[in-house]
Amino acid sequence: MNKIYKYNFISKFKIANILSFFLVLVSLALILFKGLNFGIDFKGGTLIELRVDSENIKISDVRSSFSNMNLGDLNVKEFGKKGDYLVKFEKKKFDNENNIKTIKENVKNKLSSDVNFRRIENVGPKVSAELLSSGLLAISLALGAMLFYIWVRFEWQFSLGSIAAIFHDVLITVGIFSLLSLEVNLSIVAAVLTIVGYSMNDTVVIYDRIRENLSKFSKSKIEEIANTSINETLSRTIITSATTLLALISIFVLGGEILKGFSFAMIIGVVIGTYSSIFVASPILKYLNVSYKSIAKEKEEN
Amino acid sequence: MLNFSKIKIILIYLTFFLISAFCVLNFFQSEEYFFKKKINLGLDLQGGSYLLLEVDSSPLQKRHLQAKVIPLKKKLIENKINYKKFKINEKEINFEISQNDKKRFEEFFTSTKNNEINIFLNQYRSLELDFKFINNKVFINLSKNGIINLNTSAVDQSIEIVRRRIDETGTKEASILRRGSNRILVELPGVKDPERIKELLGKTAQLAFRMVTSDKSEFGNDIFILKDTGEEIVVSKRVIISGDNLIDAKPRFDNINQEPIVAFTLNRSGSQRFGQATTKNIGKRLAIILDNQAISAPVIQDSITGGQGTISGNFTFQSATDLALLLRSGALPAPLSIVEERTVGPDLGQDSIEAGVVSLFVGFILVILFMTFKYRLFGIIANVALISNLLMLLGFLTLLEATLTLPGIAGIILTVGMAVDANVLIFERIKEEIHKGSSNNIQAFDLGFKRSIVTILDANITTLIASIILFVFGSGPVKGFAVTLSIGLITTLFSAYFISRHLTSIVVFRNREKNLLA
Numbered sequence: 071m072n073k074i075y076k077y078n079f080i081s082k083f084k085i086a087n088i089l090s091f092f093l094v095l096v097s098l099a100l101i102l103f104k105g106l107n108f109g110i111d112f113k114g115g116t117l118i119e120l121r122v123d124s125e126n127i128k129i130s131d132v133r134s135s136f137s138n139m140n141l142g143d144l145n146v147k148e149f150g151k152k153g154d155y156l157v158k159f160e161k162k163k164f165d166n167e168n169n170i171k172t173i174k175e176n177v178k179n180k181l182s183s184d185v186n187f188r189r190i191e192n193v194g195p196k197v198s199a200e201l202l203s204s205g206l207l208a209i210s211l212a213l214g215a216m217l218f219y220i221w222v223r224f225e226w227q228f229s230l231g232s233i234a235a236i237f238h239d240v241l242i243t244v245g246i247f248s249l250l251s252l253e254v255n256l257s258i259v260a261a262v263l264t265i266v267g268y269s270m271n272d273t274v275v276i277y278d279r280i281r282e283n284l285s286k287f288s289k290s291k292i293e294e295i296a297n298t299s300i301n302e303t304l305s306r307t308i309i310t311s312a313t314t315l316l317a318l319i320s321i322f323v324l325g326g327e328i329l330k331g332f333s334f335a336m337i338i339g340v341v342i343g344t345y346s347s348i349f350v351a352s353p354i355l356k357y358l359n360v361s362y363k364s365i366a367k368e369k370e371e372n
Numbered sequence: 373m374l375n376f377s378k379i380k381i382i383l384i385y386l387t388f389f390l391i392s393a394f395c396v397l398n399f400f401q402s403e404e405y406f407f408k409k410k411i412n413l414g415l416d417l418q419g420g421s422y423l424l425l426e427v428d429s430s431p432l433q434k435r436h437l438q439a440k441v442i443p444l445k446k447k448l449i450e451n452k453i454n455y456k457k458f459k460i461n462e463k464e465i466n467f468e469i470s471q472n473d474k475k476r477f478e479e480f481f482t483s484t485k486n487n488e489i490n491i492f493l494n495q496y497r498s499l500e501l502d503f504k505f506i507n508n509k510v511f512i513n514l515s516k517n518g519i520i521n522l523n524t525s526a527v528d529q530s531i532e533i534v535r536r537r538i539d540e541t542g543t544k545e546a547s548i549l550r551r552g553s554n555r556i557l558v559e560l561p562g563v564k565d566p567e568r569i570k571e572l573l574g575k576t577a578q579l580a581f582r583m584v585t586s587d588k589s590e591f592g593n594d595i596f597i598l599k600d601t602g603e604e605i606v607v608s609k610r611v612i613i614s615g616d617n618l619i620d621a622k623p624r625f626d627n628i629n630q631e632p633i634v635a636f637t638l639n640r641s642g643s644q645r646f647g648q649a650t651t652k653n654i655g656k657r658l659a660i661i662l663d664n665q666a667i668s669a670p671v672i673q674d675s676i677t678g679g680q681g682t683i684s685g686n687f688t689f690q691s692a693t694d695l696a697l698l699l700r701s702g703a704l705p706a707p708l709s710i711v712e713e714r715t716v717g718p719d720l721g722q723d724s725i726e727a728g729v730v731s732l733f734v735g736f737i738l739v740i741l742f743m744t745f746k747y748r749l750f751g752i753i754a755n756v757a758l759i760s761n762l763l764m765l766l767g768f769l770t771l772l773e774a775t776l777t778l779p780g781i782a783g784i785i786l787t788v789g790m791a792v793d794a795n796v797l798i799f800e801r802i803k804e805e806i807h808k809g810s811s812n813n814i815q816a817f818d819l820g821f822k823r824s825i826v827t828i829l830d831a832n833i834t835t836l837i838a839s840i841i842l843f844v845f846g847s848g849p850v851k852g853f854a855v856t857l858s859i860g861l862i863t864t865l866f867s868a869y870f871i872s873r874h875l876t877s878i879v880v881f882r883n884r885e886k887n888l889l890a
Contacts (some may be wrong), residue, residue, distance in 0.1 A: 119720065164710075171567040188720040194711035197424065201847070208845035215837045223830060257779055260842055260850045264786065264857070267838030271790075271831040275797065278827040306800045309746060310793040313739045317789025320735030321782050326727035328416075329782055336786070 075301040079348060080293045083356075086349035090238055097245020104248050109255035110191060112205070114162040114198035116141070116170075119189035120177075121154050127181055129155065135180035139173060150327040154188075162194050205259040209240070212266050220270075224277060225364050231354035232273045235346040239269045243338045257332040265339030268314070272307065272347040279303050280355065281365055288362035296352040311344045374818050374877040384870045391863075392763035394770040411769045414777030415559060416849050417725050419718030421566035423558040424551065425534070425573060425708040427526045432706045433514055434462055436522060440501075441465065443489050444512075451476050464513040474505060481512075493521055523554040526705045531556055534708070536701035537572050556708070566715055568694075576663050576707050577698035579615035581646070582607045584657040584669050596659065596666035600686040605669055607659045612649045614703075617642025621699035623692040626684065632692035634683045636699060643679025651675035660685065662695070714848065728781035735785045736762070743792055747799055749879065754795035757872035761791050764863040769856065777852030787860030793831070794868030797824045798876075817880045821873055828868060836861045 110117050132155045133146045142160025149156035178185050221229040240262055247254055279299035287295060322333035402408050415422050437460060448455050453476060458467040481503055484492045490501045496517035503512045527550055538546045547559040560566060585608050593606050620637040638646055650672050659669040660683050668685035743751040802820030836858060843854035
């Protein structure tokens, strides 16, 4: 088991970078033109998760039980177990006459069955706008903080490289959400922030090694040093991704419907984050002409 | 790195033991301050309702401006300023003055001493009202800080009344908190159906008794449509008694027709005024106005001097009970609207707990098996570190009485997955040192730990930064994720740096020459 990897990553940098570039562009295009399927957290509206026991009630019955109530755009889907449905509609504000209570009563009457309203969420227009802007602010702040931390701990080239890797990971993850029209809600913001942290974590481990090797083999070219460093840390990269993925797959499969989106985003993020620390963060150092001098200068200044 | 003094060992395990011991408190019921600490379950796990209420202060602003009209006019006259076309609308007062008077107006209006109209708000160091001149016109409106001040006091009063109303419904452990300048956050754990509470909070319950007049002129009167009969009535603006005068209200059945009614008791000044008004106006009708709706207008049969009366108006027993409750708990200063609601039923909460615990358990077992398979003896060390990590994480959550949410459980599982990273970094580094030909195990392990610790710190701090930002900006359940993830990172550092290092040192010193980790 005492294996030292000796893969040649340099030869694959070019094709990997083209692929990454292409994926990022496609993701950007998807996000800009196809858009994201925002959940009620960011769009405002109402969500009702309900459970019916009767075998005879079909999805179309559930849908029609919500019709004629002026609820705006209505979306009904099966949710987890049989008999569980997730109903979403546009209506954001309720008044005394037309409110959730009357909706519940109407639905019960129309389905002529006992309905268990398991979850009700309603987000008003003002709050959803605030949640969206605070989510975006949180992600930008996290990126800024990462940039700053790496800039303090490493050199500016490393800082740029790691931020490029994070942008790569976040954009592609969000792009996949756009492609598959998966719902983007508050927990996806949490997932994105964790991906930022994880991707950074992964990149830092390789960067740490690159820096160490730069001073050890000051004559070598950066791509050779990067290649050695990636190989030296490869075992760790694989094992950590594996255990993290094991944990995440466990949440995805067993954690219930509510955590599905979150764990799916995290799984994509971890896979892409691992890829990007090797194939995005490292080649960038080469493009930015990092050499022993770059870190030596820093050392003198300190 | 591998030498541990006795004191250090004792300190490490004492810290570990003390923190993890808190886990135990979750299984006991104790009333004593220190021992009653527990991990709280979030609303998404125990079921309950989260309501974000917003105070709509526009009627307050209007009322506040209205109250300024008389003193303002008085002050204008006092300062010999001629004003014309005095108008007041929703958000501003405007009138015309001549060019020469502008300076005098500005002087008295912006004076910061003893200014009865435009009060100086000490906490913001600014005036309550703003003004501007456009040609000959003066426009007066509430300043930004004036509005904040108004909102703040409205929220303060509202919180009190919201609490009373919720208490009256018998809901336990409700938490009612201010959010920003004009919002109130209400959390109702365990409440299955928040509809009744929402209805109660949706009413301002401003009650007024006013005389019905035959005078049809609009000045000083309002026109209402009676709720019970649909009849149109003209009601004087003068309020005889209001909800403030009530000290008690109870639902009852009318003696004659067995209809539900609300019986109320007035305070002293209220009963005096009510007594005078009813004595003077026998045979006339008294309108009962609730939140700008006339609920009934009975004819005064007799003078009521005892300070006790009843309100009728086609109530059901439920609506009479609710009205009595609202009157008892007092009127809200301004209408509240629900801007965000999240309600989780108890069975979904239970399902989430089960799913969370099962996935935590399975994820944990998978990681442990993986590590044992991959690293054998050192895998077991990593697993011991992982278990102690988990115990400390739960201990910390208990100590801080943190709220555990479903995403919070996901944070714990993720911690399990990522925590082994520190051990992996160390072991891989040691392997390399052995491979490079360190003379013996002790040297290899020593170097391995030393070199990997910087990386471990760097790697974990970045994740910690992201989760702290999430904690600051996140709301509700997502915040719970940030809490478990952040604490998890800290316990991970502790368990890797101290516990697995110490355990490793024991193994290494016992097997100096063996090819460990091979």
